Amino acid sequence: MKRFLGFVKKEFIHIFRDYRTLIILFGLPAVEILIFGFVVRTDINDAGVAILDLSKDETTQKLTDKILSSGFFKKTDDLLNYNDIDRIFKKGHTRAVIVFEEDFGARLIKEGKATVSIIADASEPNVATLVSNYASAIISGFNREMNSTLLSAAPVVMPEVRMYFNPSLKSHFMFVPGVITLIMILICALMTSVTITREKEFGTMEVLLVSPLKPVQIILGKVTPYFLLSFINIITILVLSWFVFGLPVKGSIVLLMLETMLYILMSLTIGIFISTVSKTMQQAIFISAIGLLLPTILLSGFIFPIENMPKIYDYVSSILPPRYFIVIIKNIMIKGTGFMYVWKETLIIALMTVLFMVFSIKKFSLRLQ
Amino acid sequence: MRTVLFLIRKEFLQIFRNKFIGRAIFAVPLIQLLILVPAVTFELKYVDLCIIDNDCSVESRELISRLEGSPFFNVRYMTWSEKKAEDLLYGNKCSAIINIPADFGEELGAGRPAKILTRINAINAMNGQLTWAYLNGVINSYNENIIAQNQPLMQASVIPQIRVTNRYWYNEMLNYKYYMLPGILVILVTAIGFMLAGLNLVHEKEIGTIEQINVTPVRKSQFILAKMVPFFIIGLVDLGIGLILGKILFNIPFEGSIPLLFLGSSIFLVAVLGLALFISTFSSTQQQYMFVAFFFIIIFILMSGIFTPFESMPLWAQKFDLINPVAHLIRFNRMVILKGSGIADVSKELLLLSGIAVLFTTFAVRKYRKTA
Numbered sequence: 001m002k003r004f005l006g007f008v009k010k011e012f013i014h015i016f017r018d019y020r021t022l023i024i025l026f027g028l029p030a031v032e033i034l035i036f037g038f039v040v041r042t043d044i045n046d047a048g049v050a051i052l053d054l055s056k057d058e059t060t061q062k063l064t065d066k067i068l069s070s071g072f073f074k075k076t077d078d079l080l081n082y083n084d085i086d087r088i089f090k091k092g093h094t095r096a097v098i099v100f101e102e103d104f105g106a107r108l109i110k111e112g113k114a115t116v117s118i119i120a121d122a123s124e125p126n127v128a129t130l131v132s133n134y135a136s137a138i139i140s141g142f143n144r145e146m147n148s149t150l151l152s153a154a155p156v157v158m159p160e161v162r163m164y165f166n167p168s169l170k171s172h173f174m175f176v177p178g179v180i181t182l183i184m185i186l187i188c189a190l191m192t193s194v195t196i197t198r199e200k201e202f203g204t205m206e207v208l209l210v211s212p213l214k215p216v217q218i219i220l221g222k223v224t225p226y227f228l229l230s231f232i233n234i235i236t237i238l239v240l241s242w243f244v245f246g247l248p249v250k251g252s253i254v255l256l257m258l259e260t261m262l263y264i265l266m267s268l269t270i271g272i273f274i275s276t277v278s279k280t281m282q283q284a285i286f287i288s289a290i291g292l293l294l295p296t297i298l299l300s301g302f303i304f305p306i307e308n309m310p311k312i313y314d315y316v317s318s319i320l321p322p323r324y325f326i327v328i329i330k331n332i333m334i335k336g337t338g339f340m341y342v343w344k345e346t347l348i349i350a351l352m353t354v355l356f357m358v359f360s361i362k363k364f365s366l367r368l369q
Numbered sequence: 370m371r372t373v374l375f376l377i378r379k380e381f382l383q384i385f386r387n388k389f390i391g392r393a394i395f396a397v398p399l400i401q402l403l404i405l406v407p408a409v410t411f412e413l414k415y416v417d418l419c420i421i422d423n424d425c426s427v428e429s430r431e432l433i434s435r436l437e438g439s440p441f442f443n444v445r446y447m448t449w450s451e452k453k454a455e456d457l458l459y460g461n462k463c464s465a466i467i468n469i470p471a472d473f474g475e476e477l478g479a480g481r482p483a484k485i486l487t488r489i490n491a492i493n494a495m496n497g498q499l500t501w502a503y504l505n506g507v508i509n510s511y512n513e514n515i516i517a518q519n520q521p522l523m524q525a526s527v528i529p530q531i532r533v534t535n536r537y538w539y540n541e542m543l544n545y546k547y548y549m550l551p552g553i554l555v556i557l558v559t560a561i562g563f564m565l566a567g568l569n570l571v572h573e574k575e576i577g578t579i580e581q582i583n584v585t586p587v588r589k590s591q592f593i594l595a596k597m598v599p600f601f602i603i604g605l606v607d608l609g610i611g612l613i614l615g616k617i618l619f620n621i622p623f624e625g626s627i628p629l630l631f632l633g634s635s636i637f638l639v640a641v642l643g644l645a646l647f648i649s650t651f652s653s654t655q656q657q658y659m660f661v662a663f664f665f666i667i668i669f670i671l672m673s674g675i676f677t678p679f680e681s682m683p684l685w686a687q688k689f690d691l692i693n694p695v696a697h698l699i700r701f702n703r704m705v706i707l708k709g710s711g712i713a714d715v716s717k718e719l720l721l722l723s724g725i726a727v728l729f730t731t732f733a734v735r736k737y738r739k740t741a
Binding site for chain 2 (some may be wrong): 007016020021025028031032035036038039040041042043044045046048063085086089090091092095096109112113114115116117118119120121122123124125126127128129130132133135136137139140142146147156157159160161162163164165166167169170171173174183186195196198219252270278279280281282283284285286289290291293294295296297299303304307309310313316317327329330331334335337341367
């Protein structure tokens with residue numbers, strides 16, 4: 001035990017000696033949470049729209065004003081004919097063109113109907129759908145106002161809504177847990193895999209292997225300091241997201257801390273596993289940064305909900321631990337549910353931890369060549 | 370010139386000597402492209418509903434059957450228990466609860482407005498809003514039906530209605546693959562170039578071989594150039610393979626000019642590699658470099674507007690994106706590939722990219738010291 005403590009102390013000295021890395025280690029997650037809490041959002045304001053008004057009457061003017069004053073849109077241009085649409089889309093600042101047909105107002109009075117076309121630039125389908133939906137909603141609101149006297153007498157169903165868990169519909173609620181999950185797994189995996197392969201590459205691993213320390217002790221000693229550092233990191237992040245984004249921990253903090261520790265442990269074992277299969281630091285970095293980065297962003301449900309993906313990705317993403325942690329952290333932080341609601345996810349992460357440990361121990365050999 | 374060629378040859382030998390890296394720089398992007406591109410979509414396929422029908426009248430059943438008939442809703446659970454419904458919502462088993470009060474049919478029959486109560490899981494604000502919008506759509510059509518029944522004289526057509534038609538240009542079916550492929554490709558090329566080029570230089574520092582080069586008459590700019598060219602070529606090859614794959618497997622349309630696309634990508638690669646080498650000149654270990662590079666990569670990617678709309682970022686983030694090469698290239702790629710924008714349309718992006726490229730590369734050459 002004393003030997004082991006000595007080894008851990010050595011690791012701490014190694015870490016603290018390189019103060020630049022240390023600054024990055026603590027600064028990076030904090031800065032990223034701050035940046036992304038503000039930046040990664042999916043609501044739209046000030047999307048560029050151009051108006052093609054072939055009628056130019058009172059009604060089209062009113063409707064245009066209503067659309068532009070909503071705060072979602074800003075006008076980029078007034079178009080004169082249909083050929084302009086392609087030209088303005090190719091420039092790239094206009095997300096949609098709103099086209100009023102000829103004699104719009106007259107038709108509305110005479111025939112009782114008139115048509116607005118919303119032409120959206122679907123090279124970014126998510127923006128196109130949002131812009132279309134927003135504009136359609138504004139127009140149907142305009143319809144209702146126009147006919148409010150006619151409709152008020154009728155017996156209609158009036159739905160009322162309560163947005164659960166996130167009443168003011170902030171994007172933070174979706175993304176802050178995601179960013180925490182993403183950053184922790186990447187940093188933990190990177191740190192451990194690099195610190196172990198570094199010893200291999202410099203040949204100091206051999207020195208450690210011939211010492212009386214057991215391989216398990218070496219690995220544990222490598223991981224312990226990072227475990228503590230990561231834990232401090234997570235606490236910083238949680239405090240930040242509480243103060244800056246008002247994201248409270250509704251559920252039990254103790255449970256959240258325990259789950260976080262488990263997740264950190266799992267991420268560290270992934271790092272160990274990567275280090276046992278790679279010979280050089282470059283290789284370890286390649287696997288843990290480039291190999292893990294995109295799948296974690298895209299398949300874990302961080303930005304893109306898994307329910308929306310084709311069925312097969314339900315299975316593909318089930319091998320990614322972040323997927324489960326995002327569920328856990330959202331349940332505990334935002335919904336405030338207890339262990340009963342997250343035991344399955346917890347069990348899976350625990351199993352993965354054991355699995356990676358077993359793999360690593362099997363793969364870890366006393367001889368380097 | 371010959372010196373540079375020899376140096377470049379040395380770099381290539383060193384990169385491909387490591388069998389894993391040599392294969393991974395081509396295999397990893399392609400595999401990720403194949404797996405990730407079809408996965409990603411913002412499209413809300415369907416919403417699982419839990420309905421509490423306290424009324425069980427003809428009217429409430431009519432409303433439920435309309436919800437069942439809608440392609441967006443999937444009535445998964447029917448219950449009378451408020452508690453059970455909440456449990457389902459908390460346990461992610463359903464995304465919305467619709468509560469029909471006991472007097473629903475009665476009120477409607479008496480010609481008064483009737484209420485229904487909806488609870489929606491809005492942790493994902495976008496899905497919450499969409500669910501609400503779809504639900505309103507179903508209820509509106511239900512309402513129109515009631516109005517038409519109750520007042521046969523006042524047909525729906527007499528009420529002046531503005532109709533909306535939606536059309537989507539450049540991607541009528543809203544195919545997310547067209548949108549994701551250029552983006553994911555850019556990310557992969559960035560990550561590989563940025564990580565490997567920088568690590569390569571720091572590695573030489575760490576094992577001391579950089580001093581052997583420092584004592585030779587190789588110029589600073591030649592040295593940086595030689596470090597840049599191999600990853601520049603690898604980046605372009607990766608990009609080319611990725612585009613071919615996109616064309617064959619996902620049938621991505623190519624509206625614009627391919628030389629223009631490669632011109633933009635080349636300038637972009639110089640910018641990214643310049644920054645990578647600049648950072649590596651003041652990192653002393655690979656670990657340090659890796660963390661800084663990692664920081665930049667994540668920021669560049671998530672702030673580029675690839676996954677989330679550019680307009681929803683705060684103004685300071687949009688300003689920051691002026692120096693984010695990834696943001697420019699992603700816009701550029703989508704414009705050229707999907708919309709067929711010409712060089713005049715994308716001149717702003719090209720100019721900004723060139724500016725960044727010159728800036729970062731100059732930094733790298735100036736900052737690099739031949740003294741230890």
